[in-house]
Amino acid sequence: MEAVVLEFHLDARSGLSPYQQLVRQVRHALRLGLLHEGDQLPKVKDVVAALAINPNTVLKAYRELEHDGLVAARPGVGTFVTATLSGGSPAALAPLRQDLRRWLVKARRAGLDDESIEALFADTFHASAREGIA
Numbered sequence: 001m002e003a004v005v006l007e008f009h010l011d012a013r014s015g016l017s018p019y020q021q022l023v024r025q026v027r028h029a030l031r032l033g034l035l036h037e038g039d040q041l042p043k044v045k046d047v048v049a050a051l052a053i054n055p056n057t058v059l060k061a062y063r064e065l066e067h068d069g070l071v072a073a074r075p076g077v078g079t080f081v082t083a084t085l086s087g088g089s090p091a092a093l094a095p096l097r098q099d100l101r102r103w104l105v106k107a108r109r110a111g112l113d114d115e116s117i118e119a120l121f122a123d124t125f126h127a128s129a130r131e132g133i134a
Contacts (some may be wrong), residue, residue: 022061030085
C-alpha cells in the first residue's frame, strides 16, 4: 500500500482555530481510511513552511491527537498514526463519494456557492439526525 502524504490547508472562514483545523483534517483522513496505522504525519517544520504558521500551533494539534491515542511522536523521527477511525471500507465509501459529487454538481448548477452548499448540507444533516435518519 502506498503511503498517503497529507497536505494540510487552512480556511480563515471555518470558525475553527488553525490547530483545530489540523486536528480535524487528520481525524477526517483517519475516518475516510486515507491514513493508516504506521503512516507518518507531515513533519512540523514542513507544515510550518507550507502554511506559514507557528510551530507551537502544529505541536498543539499533534499533542491533542496523541492525547486521543491516534498518533505517537517518536523524538527525532516524526509523528506516526497509531489508530484509525475508519467509518467504512474504501469500497463502501466510493459509491457514496460518487453520489455526493453528483449532488454537488447539481448544487452548483442551481447557483449555490460554497457557503450555501455547506449550510444546506449541515441543515439537512442535523434535521435528519433529529428525525432519526442519520
